[in-house]
Amino acid sequence: MRFQLSAPRVEPLHQLCVLGSDAALGAWDATKAVPLSDADYPTWAAEVTLATPEADTRYKYGIWDPTARQLLELETGDDRVIPADGHARTLRVLADDHFRYAAAPWRGAGVALPVFALRSHQGLGVGEFPDLKLLVDWAVATGLQLVQVLPINDTVATHTWVDSYPYAAISVFALHPQYLNLEAVAELRDPAARQQLARLREELNAKDYVDYEPVMNAKWEFIRQLYQQEKTAFLADPDFQLFLAEQQAWLLPYAAFCGLRDRFGTADFSQWPAEFRTPAQVADLTQETSPSFDEFGLHFFTQFHLDKQLRAAVAYAREHGVVVKGDLPIGIYRHSVDAWTQPELYHMHQQAGAPPDDFSVTGQNWRFPTYNWERMAADGYQWWQQRMGHLARYFDALRIDHILGFFRIWEIPGHSVEGLLGHFSPALPFSRPEIEQRLGWFDYGRLCEPYIRWHILEDVFHGQAQAVFEEFMEDAGYGAIRLREPVRTQRQIEAVINEKISQNPANTDHYRWLRAGLFGLVNEVLFVPDDQLPDHYHPRITLHLSRSFRELDEYARPRLLALYHDFFYQRHEGFWREQGLTKLPPVRWATNMLICGEDLGMVPASVPGVMKDLGILGLHIQRMPSDPATEFGHPDHAPYLSVVSPGSHDMSTLRGWWEEDHEQTQRFFETILGHWHEAAPEFCEPWVAREIVVQHLYSPAMWAIFPLQDLVALSAQLRRQDPLAEQINVPSNPTHFWKYRFHIPLEELAGQAGFNEEVRELVSQSGREQVY
Incomplete structure (x- = not known):
């Protein structure tokens, strides 16, 4: 008899077992339960020869501690039954359904911060992939099980601060060079270069913000030196050769694009000489024997080490029981590798954006081309599946930016700057x-x-x-x-x-x-x-x-x-539901990542149902309730398949929002926090932030995820003095400089034992640390 079932929710040092009425299953003696193997995790299995197959066998699965050799918990519900069978020599497979936990559905808590905003002593004026390990350490210390970041793709189009915008990637596959830790690549052999790097580190790390251009100038200077220093060994490295073989479909055109961008001084490939306006020469340009190979090999080198450092950080997180959640931008940049190599997949004469909302009364114009969905459907959405597969290389969970775009996108004509003259498409x-x-x-x-x-x-x-x-x-x-x-x-x-x-x-x-x-x-x-x-x-x-x-x-x-x-609330509901059910499944099921959708704004009534059917978590922000009849949402009302959060990177932090409109704050203080007939404090005091955090932690939602700024708001000693300096993005400003940097080095945050214990206690009391 083969027992097997799927159960991903098991502590690392525990395993599943089976216990039953048959003597081979322990005859209900808990000390004789049969452990199951996790060789095919999350499927657990064991083969057992029943002592009395001619009689009905009753059994249950349980949680087993192999170190103490004891049963920790037996699943709830009625006994499972194996009917009597006279064919004892026949192998029977029991493909059982899920483990029946005694506790309520599992819930977790996490922290959100862009990688560029991480601050450490080892960084160079910006967060780097190895810094994720420090954030993971802090998450473990505070009982958090997830770290969420913003998009990490390469956005280098102009070599100016404008490239700080993380949603305008020049490649949906390549990683941003700003996240490379130079010392983790190799030590600079030139003593003068080492001294210069140390001086720049001290200078750039002293700044309150990410000074994008000086940071990137320094990165490129030392990356070029390291490339020349390590070139021979790098090109002969079997790990690089394997990386090149596996990733060449995107890596070769990306390297060619970057080299040509720098050669001609623009990422706008329509301005390049005619022979380079299409990717016809990619193979020739990127050959090692090419006289200009170093223009392109530099980017092979950079991407190989970025990939290596990010995968090491993600592996570290998994080893410590922490999920890393990525972010998929809904659009592509107009002057990108993707537009250069596959222009037929996009409507280059149109612009994607968002209709007017709380962020902008004239709408948002992202200036990205819109998707040619008909062309994408012709090959079964291969581009999307490749993109999702690549993201799964790094992440176990993923936020899809503006998931409404899979139902309909706000399409703005090329002659518009603002978003009011757009329309939904289709x-x-x-x-x-x-x-x-x-x-x-x-x-x-x-x-x-x-x-x-x-x-x-x-x-x-x-x-x-x-x-x-x-x-x-x-x-x-x-x-x-x-x-x-x-x-x-x-x-x-x-x-x-x-x-x-x-x-x-x-x-x-x-x-x-x-x-x-x-x-x-x-x-x-x-x-x-x-x-x-x-x-x-x-x-x-x-x-x-x-x-x-x-x-x-x-x-x-x-x-x-x-x-x-x-037109806006009735005419399209069935039509847009059909669009979502056509486009989302190939993307959703391309990987086994947990998918979360950013479904804020003008949400069609069909969206929540489609997301629920596909197992996609929705986003519930207290300040942007999905019910237009209410001013504020309450975390208690969020469904299980959702993420609750007090804010996002597009909003002011809790402390900043608290000071924006005192009358609104007073209504929130009374109706949501329950302080009826009390005057709301002028500022978001630590005890107010604590009440809001606790409210989110006790939500029935699967995940409660907090911007790190909102968690640090619990401490009068640790939080920044000016709450306005904590906001990451201002969506109403199309030329916003994305320069936010957390003000405390992560090494020092890890040493704040009192604060960290306070956060851990709040998480634990809410049941979000509980596995079973």
Whole structure:
């Protein structure tokens, strides 16, 4: 008889066993239970010859301590039964279902911090992959079982601070060179170089933030020296040869792309000489015998060591019972290896983004191309499966950024800078006859062109209205005004204003004010024409907030609102559900990683059901409840298949949020924390942060994950003085410099015994340290 079942939830020093009524199963004597092997973990198995197969056998599985040789726990529920069998010589396999734990479903707790924000004594002004081991040590000391990071892919496109944006990767496979620890590669043989590196380490580590350009300049300088120093041994290294053979599909074009980027001074491959605008010469360029090989071999060297260091850190985490959770950006960078090698997979003339939300009233324009899903489907979504498989090389859990993009993406035309003139794609736009029927009329000029009148110009530009009109506009007749031909789109306006700023930088603030006003006028439309179907239109997002809408008559406004509500909240539900069920399964089941989806924002009603069906965890942020009828979410209401967190990298920290709006904070203090008729403290005191953390820890959600800044908020001595300096990203600012760095070296955080014990006690009391 072969007993087997799947049970990943077993402590490292424990194992499963089987105990039953048959003498071969111990005859219910707990000291004689039969241990199961984990050779095929998470499947446990053992083969047993029953003493009395002619009789029914009752049995249960249990948790066994092989060191103490004792049964720790027997599964709950009725006995399992093996019916009597007269064929004793036949091998029977019992493929049993899951182990029936006595405790409630397992729950864990984790910490979130970008790798670049890690601070250690061994770093070079930025977090590096070996620093993850220090964060894992701290997680173990505080009872946390997960470490979550932001995307770690290479974003080096311009060699400027703009490359600090971690969601604009030039390769969905390559790792960012900033995370390479130089000493872990090899010791520099040149004493002067070693001395220079030590001086730079002291200088860059003393800064409160990641000074991206000096850090990267230093990294590249020493990486080049190490490459030349180690080149011969590196190219002959069997481990590198194996890495090259396994990863060449992405590694060769990536190395060629990086070398050509630096040779021609731009990542925009459309500006390269004609013979390099496609990847036709990748094989020739990356041959060791090529005279220019070092331009490309440098990137083989860098990626090999990055991969080696990251896998070592992840292995260390697994050995210590800690999961490393990665992050998959929804988009790709326009000037990337992926766009260079497979442009047919993307709509390069479009831009991906997000509709207006709490982060930005005009929407977000990420400027990434959108996906050609039809082309991706043609080969069974191979690109996605390869991407997921590569991420599984490093991670056991994964956050999918903006998972709503698998249902529909916010697609913005190439001529827009802001996101208001975008539309969901795919979508079911209204035809002109349908709008006429439901609205009672259709006038393209009134509905689809910017609504500009003189009183609007006075309202926007005040005393400068006449001057702005004369420079940028013309009379369109019957009281209407239109923008002149050279400045009819936001992209054209942006170019004109940027030129003015370059010629007269002293008036930059004025020109930015002017640009904002002109952008707003371009947005004054009620319908956006579809770019695929002639005479089909999408209602402009948040059209009810526009001047154009306010100046419609009382007959048209309610009809347009009804049409708008139907379009965004009813018309597409079945259609978008079908999209998600088509695209997500090939991605979801490409690996066995635990998948979590960032499902914040304007969420279609079908999304939670599809995610639940696919076993994808949702995200519950207290400040962004999924129910639009509530101001704040409560962690108690989160389902088991979810992650609860007080915030994300796109938000202010708990302490920063607490100070943003005192009236809002007071309502939260009373309705969520239960301090009725008490005045909320002006600042988020440690005891307030503690209450919020505890609330999340006791949630029924599978995971409670906290930004490290919010955990350190529990200590008046450890937390940063200025909470505004703790925010990682400001989504409303498209040119935000991602420079946040945790203020305490991890070696010193590990020594904060009192604080660490406080965190561990909170985790333990909530049951999130409990395995069984």
